[in-house]
Amino acid sequence: MEQHLEEMKRRVRDGEHNRWRQDSVPDVLAECEAEGLSWVRRAARLTRRMCEAERPVIEPDERIVFTRTLRTIPPVYSPADWAARTAGRTVHELGCVNNICADWGMILSQGLLGRRQVALESRQRLADQPEVVEFLDAAVETIDAVLGLAARYAHEARELGRLDVAALLERVPAHPAKTFHEALQALRVVHAVLWLSGHYQNAFGRLDQYLWPYLEADLRAGRLDSAGAQALLAEFFIASNKDADLYPGVQKGDNGQTLVLGGVRPDGTCGVNGLTRLALRAALEVSMIDPKINLRIDPGTDLDLLSLASELTRKGLGFPQYSNDAVVIPGLVAHGYDLADARDYVMAACWEFIIPGKGMEVVNTGAVSFPAAVDRGLREALPAGGDFQAVLEGTRQDVRRQVERVVGDYRRLILPPAPYYSIMLDGCLEQGRDASEGLKYNNFGIHGAASANAADALAAVRKLVFEEQSIDRATLLRALDANWEGYEPLRCRLAEEGPRVGNDDDAADELLVKLFGYLAQACDAAGDNGRGGRVRPGTGSAMYYVWLARGNPGMREPVVGATAEGRRVGDLFGANLAPAQGVRVRGPISTLRSFSKIDYQRICNGGPITLELSDAVFRDAESISKVAMLVRTFAQVGCQQLQVNTVNLETLLDAKAHPERHKNLIVRVWGWSGYFCELAPEYQDHIIARQMHTMV
Amino acid sequence: MLTGIVFDVKEFAIHDGPGIRTTVFLKGCPLHCAWCHNPEGISPKPQVLHAPSGDRVAGTVYTPAELAWILNAQADIMRANEGGVTFSGGEPLRQARFVAATARLLRGMHILLDTSGYATKGDLRLVVALCDMVYYDLKLIDPAQHRRYTGYDNAPILHNFHVLGGLGVPYVVRVPLIPGVTDTDDNLAAIAATVRGAPGLLRVDLLPYNHVAGGKYAAAGMTFAPPYDEARPLNINTAVFTEAGVPVHVA
Ligand code: SF4
Numbered sequence: 003m004e005q006h007l008e009e010m011k012r013r014v015r016d017g018e019h020n021r022w023r024q025d026s027v028p029d030v031l032a033e034c035e036a037e038g039l040s041w042v043r044r045a046a047r048l049t050r051r052m053c054e055a056e057r058p059v060i061e062p063d064e065r066i067v068f069t070r071t072l073r074t075i076p077p078v079y080s081p082a083d084w085a086a087r088t089a090g091r092t093v094h095e096l097g098c099v100n101n102i103c104a105d106w107g108m109i110l111s112q113g114l115l116g117r118r119q120v121a122l123e124s125r126q127r128l129a130d131q132p133e134v135v136e137f138l139d140a141a142v143e144t145i146d147a148v149l150g151l152a153a154r155y156a157h158e159a160r161e162l163g164r165l166d167v168a169a170l171l172e173r174v175p176a177h178p179a180k181t182f183h184e185a186l187q188a189l190r191v192v193h194a195v196l197w198l199s200g201h202y203q204n205a206f207g208r209l210d211q212y213l214w215p216y217l218e219a220d221l222r223a224g225r226l227d228s229a230g231a232q233a234l235l236a237e238f239f240i241a242s243n244k245d246a247d248l249y250p251g252v253q254k255g256d257n258g259q260t261l262v263l264g265g266v267r268p269d270g271t272c273g274v275n276g277l278t279r280l281a282l283r284a285a286l287e288v289s290m291i292d293p294k295i296n297l298r299i300d301p302g303t304d305l306d307l308l309s310l311a312s313e314l315t316r317k318g319l320g321f322p323q324y325s326n327d328a329v330v331i332p333g334l335v336a337h338g339y340d341l342a343d344a345r346d347y348v349m350a351a352c353w354e355f356i357i358p359g360k361g362m363e364v365v366n367t368g369a370v371s372f373p374a375a376v377d378r379g380l381r382e383a384l385p386a387g388g389d390f391q392a393v394l395e396g397t398r399q400d401v402r403r404q405v406e407r408v409v410g411d412y413r414r415l416i417l418p419p420a421p422y423y424s425i426m427l428d429g430c431l432e433q434g435r436d437a438s439e440g441l442k443y444n445n446f447g448i449h450g451a452a453s454a455n456a457a458d459a460l461a462a463v464r465k466l467v468f469e470e471q472s473i474d475r476a477t478l479l480r481a482l483d484a485n486w487e488g489y490e491p492l493r494c495r496l497a498e499e500g501p502r503v504g505n506d507d508d509a510a511d512e513l514l515v516k517l518f519g520y521l522a523q524a525c526d527a528a529g530d531n532g533r534g535g536r537v538r539p540g541t542g543s544a545m546y547y548v549w550l551a552r553g554n555p556g557m558r559e560p561v562v563g564a565t566a567e568g569r570r571v572g573d574l575f576g577a578n579l580a581p582a583q584g585v586r587v588r589g590p591i592s593t594l595r596s597f598s599k600i601d602y603q604r605i606c607n608g609g610p611i612t613l614e615l616s617d618a619v620f621r622d623a624e625s626i627s628k629v630a631m632l633v634r635t636f637a638q639v640g641c642q643q644l645q646v647n648t649v650n651l652e653t654l655l656d657a658k659a660h661p662e663r664h665k666n667l668i669v670r671v672w673g674w675s676g677y678f679c680e681l682a683p684e685y686q687d688h689i690i691a692r693q694m695h696t697m698v
Numbered sequence: 699m700l701t702g703i704v705f706d707v708k709e710f711a712i713h714d715g716p717g718i719r720t721t722v723f724l725k726g727c728p729l730h731c732a733w734c735h736n737p738e739g740i741s742p743k744p745q746v747l748h749a750p751s752g753d754r755v756a757g758t759v760y761t762p763a764e765l766a767w768i769l770n771a772q773a774d775i776m777r778a779n780e781g782g783v784t785f786s787g788g789e790p791l792r793q794a795r796f797v798a799a800t801a802r803l804l805r806g807m808h809i810l811l812d813t814s815g816y817a818t819k820g821d822l823r824l825v826v827a828l829c830d831m832v833y834y835d836l837k838l839i840d841p842a843q844h845r846r847y848t849g850y851d852n853a854p855i856l857h858n859f860h861v862l863g864g865l866g867v868p869y870v871v872r873v874p875l876i877p878g879v880t881d882t883d884d885n886l887a888a889i890a891a892t893v894r895g896a897p898g899l900l901r902v903d904l905l906p907y908n909h910v911a912g913g914k915y916a917a918a919g920m921t922f923a924p925p926y927d928e929a930r931p932l933n934i935n936t937a938v939f940t941e942a943g944v945p946v947h948v949a
Contacts (some may be wrong), residue, residue: 150919183835300800324842457717506771516890584752586754588709588710588720588768589709589710589720590709591709591710591718591720591772591775592772595771595772619712625712625713628710628712628717628779631716631717631718631780632710634779635718635775635778635779638775639775661749661752662752679749680747680749680913681913681914686913
């Protein structure tokens with residue numbers, strides 16, 4: 003990476019830009035109260051005051067500017083007012099519109115002035131509808147606020163003699179971008195103001211699609227070469243890490259700044275272009291946690307591209323995450339999406355599929371705890387003398403109850419107006435309708451969590467309690483209640499002798515497929531979600547692999563105790579699609595084959611298979627191409643989504659402290675690889691030391 | 699009924715041959731190398747490993763059909779990715795009839811034998827005839843040294859090496875670099891002289907010693923007492939091979 007970019011990255015890592023941060027934020031609430039503003043006007047006022055309060059910061063080496071100086075987002079309602087306004091309603095997370103993706107192509111190609119014009123035309127056309135007029139006025143207020151902010155940046159740049167920066171900001175984001183550089187600058191400002199307006203998990207979408215026309219024109223005209231373009235993009239990526247510590251989120255880095263590369267275009271042709279590779283290379287150079295790269299592939303994606311992506315995996319950042327177009331697109335169509343829209347899908351904060359500009363979806367309304375459902379099935383069927391079918395039936399009914407509980411709550415969802423987001427979402431300004439009231443797609447998503455544990459529990463019970471009848475029903479229930487205390491041999495038998503998901507063993511995988519079938523049924527049965535959409539079931543777990551095991555204040559989902567696959571109270575579940583913690587499998591091919599059995603036409607809210615590979619796997623070019631083959635195999639066997647993690651220091655330390663959770667963790671030991679947890683402690687320490695060494 | 703004993707089947711064995719492949723680790727080895735990193739591969743009997751992650755039995759008995767069924771389930775994937783199956787160990791030739799019978803049942807996959815060469819000529823021929831590639835270990839050329847560090851004479855290994863050259867199957871010679879033992883200039887030069895001009899030789903792979911070699915001994919209830927200084931810097935002398943016109947690669 004160029005020297006000045008290294009330096010820029012260092013500054014961001016060291017938080018040097020913190021010195022520009024202001025100590026106070028504008029008191030928006032007071033003026034909202036004094037003026038008695040409506041909700042939508044309050045939202046617009048927030049955007050406006052935040053933009054006005056921002057102080058321009060232009061570092062001498064920056065070519066893409068904007069540094070956030072306001073630390074927090076002030077409220078626009080007093081707590082009491084907020085409580086009254088939301089009484090009897092369901093507030094999603096922090097409340098405001100989040101976790102969707104703007105139509106970035108539209109905003110860049112029309113410019114804010116273009117959007118403003120659209121708003122004014124609609125205002126004239128719909129002048130007899132006061133609510134519409136109010137919304138459009140609010141939207142225009144936010145546009146003017148951003149234009150004002152850009153003008154102050156341009157002015158500051160002139161003062162500093164940075165005529166290049168001044169020229170950029172005098173053109174964008176007001177006017178349609180003409181160059182790649184202008185497009186990146188416009189994106190930076192417009193995106194940052196989303197965060198300033200209180201929105202979060204603001205996705206970048208298909209950057210290689212919407213920015214390629216600008217780059218292609220630059221390359222053609224000889225204004226820019228690909229090295230120059232990569233340097234600009236790298237700077238943009240570094241900038242997207244700048245304000246990350248101010249973003250709300252469960253953990254730092256979990257901020258939903260996802261970016262999608264590759265995949266087919268809306269017309270079905272291959273969308274991989276020069277920018278796809280350039281963006282992967284820029285991300286590789288920058289090696290920071292934002293933006294989070296998703297790569298859309300299909301069974302025919304070439305190994306060159308996958309090898310480049312695997313280089314990124316090797317860095318141990320946890321991306322790219324892969325999605326298989328051949329599975330995702332038909333799945334979305336089966337869920338009512340138009341084909342052209344389905345082909346344009348992107349990822350929300352984690353993995354959920356959303357359509358940029360057209361989706362006001364709430365993809366993470368909650369989770370179904372499969373282990374809790376199985377537990378209920380066992381507790382109903384076993385004492386009553388029921389057969390295994392009865393256990394399954396009880397499980398199925400509980401899955402349905404859990405879906406109903408979450409969806410029932412979310413039918414009362416209240417979303418605050420989002421006039422600023424609305425300017426960059428399809429049809430809002432055209433129809434005078436705030437995005438919070440709905441867009442073309444308004445589905446909910448629900449996670450089907452801890453599926454491998456639950457299938458393992460069913461498989462163990464089927465084998466040992468029903469088929470072999472070597473474990474007594476009442477004893478099993480007593481052992482679960484006692485958290486296995488006094489029943490250790492029984493626990494070991496259930497854990498060791500039962501078939502397990504992840505090993506391509508139909509005896510377990512078939513039950514996994516059944517569980518997801520129950521989930522799909524329950525979501526279908528839930529029908530309309532109250533917002534003109536439906537409920538999409540998924541395979542992710544998000545943080546629920548912890549919460550469903552240990553609980554979390556305020557969560558709706560049930561917490562389960564000890565479970566029949568031999569898990570103790572409080573032990574964590576497997577995250578997303580992965581063998582349950584502590585299960586030893588033959589390897590990643592079997593794991594992919596296990597999870598390829600799920601019917602992804604019905605299970606389409608995303609949720610990746612998670613494979614962990616040692617960093618030593620990535621030692622040379624030949625091994626990288628094998629990882630690329632593994633990724634291609636993922637697509638070829640018909641799986642939906644994949645995360646490949648390189649084992650990093652944290653994992654190793656956790657593996658040392660909790661070996662039972664990492665039985666499959668592989669480390670390289672000269673001409674061979676071994677299971678980390680089977681090495682004696684001193685050798686584990688050695689590998690950890692080696693890892694520390696490679697980190698510096 | 700013919701059966702074999704296997705201590706692990708591991709998929710996506712990146713370093714065990716070309717493409718995506720699965721390695722079958724056959725249990726039992728006639729040698730006792732001081733640096734052996736698979737102590738559970740030495741005894742031909744099932745044994746319990748007491749690992750920090752819990753106990754597990756190493757050693758599963760399969761018929762050739764059972765093992766081939768597991769491997770064939772992924773034959774399409776292996777073939778599509780230029781890979782196949784590696785038989786390693788322990789010493790796979792100790793169970794040559796089982797390995798051969800299994801290999802005959804595999805559906806069109808690339809087969810690689812990873813051997814110490816300590817076997818009968820007949821067993822070597824039997825298995826190599828079914829293979830597409832061989833990884834052949836050469837550790838020490840001096841017979842006394844070989845006896846000292848592996849417990850046995852290397853005459854069969856050196857003899858079989860010449861047999862291998864006549865079988866028409868390409869092979870890689872693999873040399874574990876043990877500090878002060880196998881990495882001496884003398885030994886490496888002797889290996890270079892042995893392999894120089896050998897028909898069918900693809901290259902020599904030097905495998906640098908890694909300090910976690912003894913990691914699994916405790917789990918296997920054994921003690922690791924290397925009769926050499928593990929901390930001694932390695933002598934990675936590729937020049938002796940290059941000068942002899944032998945392609946060499948440090949793995
Ligand atoms: S030949 Fe290999 S398996 Fe056998 S003792 Fe030596 S190192 Fe161990």
